[in-house]
Amino acid sequence: MRLRSPAVITAIAVAFVASNPVVAADAGRGADLARRWCASCHVIGDSSGASQQSSVPQGPPSFLSVARGGSSPDELRAFLSHPHGAMPDLSLTRIEIDDLIAYMTSLR
Numbered sequence: 629m630r631l632r633s634p635a636v637i638t639a640i641a642v643a644f645v646a647s648n649p650v651v652a653a654d655a656g657r658g659a660d661l662a663r664r665w666c667a668s669c670h671v672i673g674d675s676s677g678a679s680q681q682s683s684v685p686q687g688p689p690s691f692l693s694v695a696r697g698g699s700s701p702d703e704l705r706a707f708l709s710h711p712h713g714a715m716p717d718l719s720l721t722r723i724e725i726d727d728l729i730a731y732m733t734s735l736r
Contacts, residue, residue, distance in 0.1 A: 655727070655730040655734040658726075658727035659731045661724055665718055673691060688715070691732055705726070708729070
């Protein structure tokens with residue numbers, strides 16, 4: 629039996645990574661997005677307890693409380709994919725949503 633060419637194996641691996649958001653997501657990029665787009669309303673913080681003060685009194689939940697709230701990645705993805713409540717529609721891409729979810733789950 630002849631071995632498959634490296635190009636075919638590489639193409640299969642790339643397709644798998646692209647189709648699997650858990651593998652493709654980047655928590656570091658998610659943290660950057662959170663600081664840039666979310667920190668004006670949400671307390672971002674981290675699992676060490678370091679955080680900034682919310683600029684919105686009695687505002688939306690912190691990222692740490694969302695991370696520890698028990699929502700699955702699919703539930704977070706559905707929530708972030710559609711505008712809701714007073715949150716602005718940031719028109720996040722699927723990759724940005726997956727990166728934010730990777731960051732939030734890293735806080736657990």
